Amino acid sequence: MTTTEWITDIALLLIVFRQLREGRLDLKSFLIPLGIVAFVANSYLDTIPTAGNDLVLIAALVGVGAVLGIAGGVYTRIRAVGEHVLIKAGVVSAVLWVVGMGARMGFQLWVEHGGAADVARFSATHQITSDKAWVAAFVLMALTEVVTRLATIFIRSRSRAVARPVPVFDRTA
Secondary structure (H helix, E strand, O other): OOHHHHHHHHHHHHHHHHOOOOEEOOHHHHHHHHHHHHHHHHHHOOOOOOOOOHHHHHHHHHHHHHHHHHHHHHOEEEEEEOOEEEEEEOHHHHHHHHHHHHHHHHHHHHHHHHHHHHHHHHHHHOOOOOHHHHHHHHHHHHHHHHHHHHHHHHHHHHHHOOOOOOOOOOOOO
8 A cells, every 4th residue: 555545544534533522513524524535536546447247346335335424424423502513423433434444445455465366366256357446446435435424414414403593473373
């Protein structure tokens, strides 16, 4: 793994660990993780291979990313205090985030340190045509996990937002 890959993976891990402490949900709560995955996607996602069973692999890992992201968003505590919405990642949310990130990092380290032949055999057996399919699958898994987690938090936060008082004009009732 390159230094850039380590830095990006660690930055994504730190985002959730930062949220283990309750904090205000604001624009940067969304922009920082989206910026990191946009950088990763731009850096590593050259193409989305479609030959053989490449799309099956990609769809499977995108599905895993969606499940991890939605569950992570569901297990993030959201509450309104005054006019602010506060969030705090729960233990389950943090564990799910680490599982997703750890699986990607672990796979990459395993491939670089002896697992490449096993992945090549698996790929040949299951008609996965190139390493580009694996890269696309894992990058899109990460992107999906981040986007679905943030979308879940956003949707849940809207229901927790403080309702502004509506003026009552008819006081005869």
